[in-house]
Amino acid sequence: MRTLAEENYLKAIYNLSQNETGATASKLSEKLNVKLPTINSMVNKLADKELVEYQKYKGFILTEKGQKQALEVIRKHRLTELFLVKIMGFGWEEVHDIAEEVEHIKSPLFFEKMDLILSNPKYDPHGAPIPDKNGKLPKTNLKLLANIEIGKTVRFVAVSDSSSDFLSYLSRVGISLYSNIEIIDREVFDGLLKIKVNKITTTLSGQVAEKILVE
Amino acid sequence: MRTLAEENYLKAIYNLSQNETGATASKLSEKLNVKLPTINSMVNKLADKELVEYQKYKGFILTEKGQKQALEVIRKHRLTELFLVKIMGFGWEEVHDIAEEVEHIKSPLFFEKMDLILSNPKYDPHGAPIPDKNGKLPKTNLKLLANIEIGKTVRFVAVSDSSSDFLSYLSRVGISLYSNIEIIDREVFDGLLKIKVNKITTTLSGQVAEKILVE
DNA sequence: ATAATTTGTTAGACTTGTCTAACAAATATA
DNA sequence: TATATTTGTTAGACAAGTCTAACAAATTAT
Ligand SMILES: [Mn+2]
Ligand SMILES: [Mn+2]
Ligand SMILES: [Mn+2]
Ligand SMILES: [Mn+2]
Numbered sequence: 467m468r469t470l471a472e473e474n475y476l477k478a479i480y481n482l483s484q485n486e487t488g489a490t491a492s493k494l495s496e497k498l499n500v501k502l503p504t505i506n507s508m509v510n511k512l513a514d515k516e517l518v519e520y521q522k523y524k525g526f527i528l529t530e531k532g533q534k535q536a537l538e539v540i541r542k543h544r545l546t547e548l549f550l551v552k553i554m555g556f557g558w559e560e561v562h563d564i565a566e567e568v569e570h571i572k573s574p575l576f577f578e579k580m581d582l583i584l585s586n587p588k589y590d591p592h593g594a595p596i597p598d599k600n601g602k603l604p605k606t607n608l609k610l611l612a613n614i615e616i617g618k619t620v621r622f623v624a625v626s627d628s629s630s631d632f633l634s635y636l637s638r639v640g641i642s643l644y645s646n647i648e649i650i651d652r653e654v655f656d657g658l659l660k661i662k663v664n665k666i667t668t669t670l671s672g673q674v675a676e677k678i679l680v681e
Numbered sequence: 682m683r684t685l686a687e688e689n690y691l692k693a694i695y696n697l698s699q700n701e702t703g704a705t706a707s708k709l710s711e712k713l714n715v716k717l718p719t720i721n722s723m724v725n726k727l728a729d730k731e732l733v734e735y736q737k738y739k740g741f742i743l744t745e746k747g748q749k750q751a752l753e754v755i756r757k758h759r760l761t762e763l764f765l766v767k768i769m770g771f772g773w774e775e776v777h778d779i780a781e782e783v784e785h786i787k788s789p790l791f792f793e794k795m796d797l798i799l800s801n802p803k804y805d806p807h808g809a810p811i812p813d814k815n816g817k818l819p820k821t822n823l824k825l826l827a828n829i830e831i832g833k834t835v836r837f838v839a840v841s842d843s844s845s846d847f848l849s850y851l852s853r854v855g856i857s858l859y860s861n862i863e864i865i866d867r868e869v870f871d872g873l874l875k876i877k878v879n880k881i882t883t884t885l886s887g888q889v890a891e892k893i894l895v896e
Numbered sequence: 897a898t899a900a901t902t903t904g905t906t907a908g909a910c911t912t913g914t915c916t917a918a919c920a921a922a923t924a925t926a
Numbered sequence: 927t928a929t930a931t932t933t934g935t936t937a938g939a940c941a942a943g944t945c946t947a948a949c950a951a952a953t954t955a956t
Contacts (some may be wrong), residue, residue: 469912469913471912471913471914500913500914500915501914501915501916503914503915503916503917504913504914504915507913507914508912508913508914511912511913522921523920523921523922
């Protein structure tokens with residue numbers, strides 16, 4: 467039986483592995499709000515269970531088995547987020563923290579029912595793909611808004627940060643998922659971006675443009 | 682921060698206290714599937730936190746504070762069960778075990794939303810009253826079907842056992858919550874009961890009649 | 897009233913998940 | 927290259943929640 471802590475570690479390692487930088491002790495420590503030696507002892511345990519591969523002073527990567535388990539939890543998390551938004555009427559900025567708890571419910575029936583009610587959904591409310599029952603993910607080829615050339619128009623399909631603060635900010639400035647965004651201008655110095663969304667011109671900072679995924 | 686284990690102990694002690702027999706170590710041990718010495722050490726911890734009152738070799742009772750916390754968890758449990766039945770389409774025999782997990786979700790928003798969606802419901806799918814936000818319960822005066830005189834007709838309003846086995850049995854023999862039940866005859870020896878429900882005559886064992894609450 | 901049985905308690909061990917303090921390796925800086 | 931800084935590891939402690947073995951109190955049966 468997988469514990470709650472184990473599930474959070476697997477998920478965090480999976481998510482960090484998606485960046486080029488990979489999963490290291492210090493990044494995990496920051497992400498999970500846990501001191502470094504704790505990471506060390508937990509990762510050793512996960513390695514004993516053959517869920518991660520790990521060599522001292524190198525980073526960690528999930529084994530096949532570890533990745534499968536991580537994706538099960540991620541599926542529960544994303545299904546939950548969509549259920550909270552679509553069926554329960556929460557805003558997209560409210561659901562991440564609740565899903566962080568609900569994802570640990572063991573009952574498979576509970577999530578199968580969500581899946582049924584939502585008719586096998588493919589994306590969560592932040593545009594992230596929901597792994598299917600076998601842990602398969604559609605491969606997406608998204609770009610950062612920060613890297614799009616001036617003059618182009620792109621479609622906003624996902625965020626890479628689901629914190630309440632960031633999502634509330636986007637809502638406040640009138641940018642919602644699946645909007646079309648036209649790049650009007652970009653300041654070379656700091657990436658400050660002038661865009662047009664729904665005929666309204668707005669300015670976004672470089673940091674924000676780094677968190678917006680488009681196609 | 683209340684832990685999951687603590688919440689389960691508080692709830693179990695509360696429920697046992699509702700019987701005349703009160704809450705004893707051995708009954709808690711059976712209810713929570715935990716060995717006797719574990720009960721002992723946990724109850725000592727709860728007593729340190731002033732959640733239960735406890736004297737060696739006597740039973741335990743919840744303090745005011747302990748009772749308030751127990752009722753918070755019971756509220757979450759019963760709201761969840763109703764949400765699962767009414768909104769998610771589960772059967773009444775499927776929801777207890779899922780609610781046993783969901784009741785430990787910390788987010789108050791999650792349960793406030795359920796309450797809103799269900800419009801401040803008063804009873805769970807097993808007929809048990811849902812404590813309000815302040816822990817208040819409507820006082821009900823229910824009788825056991827086993828004690829009703831021959832010839833009377835009563836209304837089935839609650840069960841005292843929400844196990845899947847028991848509830849499936851009731852559904853199978855066509856007895857559902859809020860049915861009217863007429864007592865046709867009772868065997869003195871073992872309480873075997875002949876009843877009429879929806880114009881159909883059925884026979885129930887004494888044990889079953891002890892778990893059906895009527896008014 | 898004594899003995900047998902049931903119920904409750906204490907002592908001590910173990911696992912999980914966390915911490916701090918001390919130290920070692922790797923990396924960056926001078 | 928030598929030194930300083932950052933990152934990772936080991937050792938050892940601790941709280942929570944569980945267990946088994948041994949024993950003591952309370953209750954029931956003889
Ligand atoms: Mn999320
Ligand atoms: Mn989580
Ligand atoms: Mn229940
Ligand atoms: Mn529970």
